[in-house]
Amino acid sequence: MKPLLSIMMMSACGAAMVACTHAPMETITTTTAMPSDAAVRATVQAVYDGFAVGDMDMVTRDMSDAIVWNEAQGNPYADLNPYVGPNAVLSGLFSRIGGEWDYFTADPIEFIMDVPRVAVIGHYKALYTATGETLDAPFVHVWTVQNGEITTFQQYTDTHAHVTAMGG
Template identity: 60%
Template structure:
């Protein structure tokens, strides 16, 4: 009987506290991820890396030419190993979010990449899905999903 009462209490506690704390965490996580996209669009890399945990694990999609250094661990590695390459190799590279889906500290973003690869002069318009994980107000993980064939085609002669 005691076990049944304890389980009823736990279920009741979860039902009462979980949705609102999940919504709060989701709202905060989404706001942080939105700040990252805004910072990236503005070229404010301090804002972008400032949102990351010191031990963030960042993964580009398998097959993406920039997956060669996966996983990128830590904000400085993401900045110098990935973002600096994007900035140096592309004109007008942009990641434009179109839809956000949140659940707790998980934020999934659907959007499109655009830009012109300098070495080939070819332009890209490719869909993406980004999976962000936020804990304690910082981004701890990122996983990219995209049309890697489109990336490779634009980047090759």
């Protein structure tokens, strides 16, 4: 069996290959480069780093203008789900947390990469101002990062622990 390229040349030049001249064929390869695990992880890690130091510009820097952010079902802050866009996340969620808790940490422990998605296993620690009760609960956050921007966020956590700390 003749290779496809030879067959194509023969049909273009005829059976008498001796009399045929042709230019070498140019190969064009197109690929959609997938971002590296390291790049996607760094994008998500920057959110946790920014949150840890109270730098909301760092937290929202890589969020898509159309990010869809969902708090876990049963979480008191799920009342405004979905938060769409960085401004909604800031004003509807983070400003409420900042105003109601003496401190609130979200410490990532493990990143599970399946680019463009990342699952982060971590732990919350917080003190609710109105009750003086603490929150000490695990979480899983699932992020989607596309073209260097965070497009979705989904929280999974012990919502009963959140409600209890808040006096519910």
